[in-house]
Amino acid sequence: MTTLKTFLITGANSGIGKDTARQLALLPNTKKIYLACRNAQKARQAQRDLEKQTKSHKFEIISVDTTQPATVKKAVHELPEAIDAVVLNAGGIGGKTPEKLTPEGVTTITASNLLGHVILVDSLIRAGKLKKTVLFASSEAARGIQQTGMKRPELSSGSAEEFTRIYDGRFFENKFDAMQVYGYIKLAGTLWMSAMARKHPEFTFLSISPGGTRGTEGMNDLPPIQRFVFKYIGMPLIMPLLGLSHSLEKGAQRFVNALNNPDLRSGKFYASKKNVLTGALVDQGALFPELEDQDLQNHAYQAIQNFAQAS
Numbered sequence: 549m550t551t552l553k554t555f556l557i558t559g560a561n562s563g564i565g566k567d568t569a570r571q572l573a574l575l576p577n578t579k580k581i582y583l584a585c586r587n588a589q590k591a592r593q594a595q596r597d598l599e600k601q602t603k604s605h606k607f608e609i610i611s612v613d614t615t616q617p618a619t620v621k622k623a624v625h626e627l628p629e630a631i632d633a634v635v636l637n638a639g640g641i642g643g644k645t646p647e648k649l650t651p652e653g654v655t656t657i658t659a660s661n662l663l664g665h666v667i668l669v670d671s672l673i674r675a676g677k678l679k680k681t682v683l684f685a686s687s688e689a690a691r692g693i694q695q696t697g698m699k700r701p702e703l704s705s706g707s708a709e710e711f712t713r714i715y716d717g718r719f720f721e722n723k724f725d726a727m728q729v730y731g732y733i734k735l736a737g738t739l740w741m742s743a744m745a746r747k748h749p750e751f752t753f754l755s756i757s758p759g760g761t762r763g764t765e766g767m768n769d770l771p772p773i774q775r776f777v778f779k780y781i782g783m784p785l786i787m788p789l790l791g792l793s794h795s796l797e798k799g800a801q802r803f804v805n806a807l808n809n810p811d812l813r814s815g816k817f818y819a820s821k822k823n824v825l826t827g828a829l830v831d832q833g834a835l836f837p838e839l840e841d842q843d844l845q846n847h848a849y850q851a852i853q854n855f856a857q858a859s
């Protein structure tokens with residue numbers, strides 16, 4: 549049984565983040581779950597739903613927009629206690645303008661999935677408000693998902709300069725396809741987590757993919773035709789047959805189980821076996837040796853730190 553009692557989950561008002569909150573609240577040791585959300589109305593509705601579903605009052609809303617560093621820092625400052633675990637779940641394909649640069653100089657897709665979380669974790673550590681575990685919502689897209697047309701991210705030098713160009717969008721020149729860029733950002737976030745695990749051996753850093761998960765809001769920002777095909781045909785009808793999607797409950801369960809599994813190793817990326825997006829979680833280092841490359845990890849880390857420090 550878990551020894552973790554207090555959690556903060558970003559993007560907890562829908563999809564996997566919300567169901568992770570629900571499942572964690574049902575564990576007897578759980579005392580408090582901070583729902584770190586950007587939209588106050590959606591957050592209040594989620595809190596009401598979760599209270600009803602779990603018959604508990606373990607949820608507190610905290611205002612965080614991961615694309616706005618000031619909100620992240622304020623949230624950490626106002627957090628009334630140190631938390632056992634933080635779930636870096638907010639993100640996805642970056643809204644309707646994923647390529648748009650934030651004032652920090654990164655694309656919105658980078659800011660929402662990665663930069664805001666880098667600032668969150670650094671701020672929690674600096675404030676002495678993180679006790680044990682960081683879980684990053686990664687994705688099999690970080691190693692490419694052939695069946696959905698998401699190509700495996702290809703780096704040329706893997707230098708910090710190249711990661712800077714991925715974060716600010718120059719790497720993609722005028723071919724900015726959010727579905728492809730998403731894989732690069734999840735890969736970079738996963739490498740950043742591995743670097744953090746080496747720099748902070750006092751904490752556990754786990755990158756976990758929820759797998760292909762139905763019933764989320766994730767595809768709502770895709771262009772209309774892509775959205776229709778993915779949401780109403782691919783995800784519910786074709787992908788389950790190919791072992792490429794599972795229920796919302798199963799997706800969130802991967803996070804909950806990982807938080808409670810002492811056998812998982814800090815700095816590793818656990819996701820589905822090769823060519824599928826459901827089923828058992830396996831260490832991706834065996835499938836994707838680049839993940840174990842410490843220079844690559846350091847470069848992904850260094851490049852995002854430069855933006856974090858300037859924020």
Ligand SMILES: NC(=O)c1ccc[n+]([C@@H]2O[C@H](COP(=O)([O-])OP(=O)(O)OC[C@H]3O[C@@H](n4cnc5c(N)ncnc54)[C@H](OP(=O)(O)O)[C@@H]3O)[C@@H](O)[C@H]2O)c1
Nearest residue numbers: 559562563564613614615638639640687760761764765766
């Ligand atoms: N579903 C899958 O198959 C799958 C597979 C692999 C990985 N993932 C990852 O799992 C995570 C959760 O995705 P999901 O499928 O559950 O999608 P979702 O239903 O769209 O949930 C995403 C959540 O993140 C929030 N969010 C987005 N940008 C934010 C920002 N800048 N600041 C604060 N919150 C923000 C959203 O809030 P709003 O409601 O305000 O937009 C929403 O609550 C994502 O990181 C996604 O990349 C999903």
